[in-house]
Amino acid sequence: IALYQPDIAGNVGAILRTAACMGIGVDLIEPMGFTWSEKAVARSGMDYVGAVDVVRHVDWETFLGQVQGRIVLLTTKGAVRLDVAEFRSDDVLLMGSEGTGVPEEVHARADVRVLIPMRPGLRSMNISVATGIVAAEALRQTGGWPV
Structure with missing residues (x-):
C-alpha cells in the first residue's frame, strides 16, 4: 500500500492498522x-502502528526510484x-490524498x-475503507493472506 500525500x-492510522492485520507494508x-507524531495516527492505528513496515518518502520522485512492481x-x-481487475503479488496499491486525489x-x-x-450519484468512499476493500481483493487473488 502506498499513500500519496495523505491529509x-x-x-492513515486506520490504514496502518488494517495493513498490520493483513501483513502489508505501507509507503507514505x-x-x-x-505531523507524523500526531495523536490521531496513534489513536486510530492503536498499538498496531509498530507492527507495520512503514517507509516514508520525501516526494513522488523518491518513491518512484524505490518502488518495485506495478503501480x-x-x-x-x-x-x-x-x-474484474487482476492483481499480482508485487503490485503496489496507490491511494491518493483525501482532498485532491493525485495529480495527472x-x-x-x-x-x-x-x-x-x-x-450512481455518489462520489467516493472513505480512503481507509476503500484501501481495505482493494487490499482484501488483491490478497484473495494472490493467495497473500496471512496464515
Whole structure:
C-alpha cells in the first residue's frame, strides 16, 4: 500500500492498522497534511502502528526510484472495475490524498487504474475503507493472506 500525500492522520492510522492485520507494508509519500507524531495516527492505528513496515518518502520522485512492481492506482476515474481487475503479488496499491486525489502526472504513471463500483450519484468512499476493500481483493487473488 502506498499513500500519496495523505491529509488526515486518522485515516492513515486506520490504514496502518488494517495493513498490520493483513501483513502489508505501507509507503507514505510526503508531504503529508499532518505531523507524523500526531495523536490521531496513534489513536486510530492503536498499538498496531509498530507492527507495520512503514517507509516514508520525501516526494513522488523518491518513491518512484524505490518502488518495485506495478503501480495500481485506486481512483474514481478508474479504467478497470475492481470486480474484474487482476492483481499480482508485487503490485503496489496507490491511494491518493483525501482532498485532491493525485495529480495527472501520477495518474498517468500508474500501470493500472482501478475503480470500486458504487451506486450512481455518489462520489467516493472513505480512503481507509476503500484501501481495505482493494487490499482484501488483491490478497484473495494472490493467495497473500496471512496464515
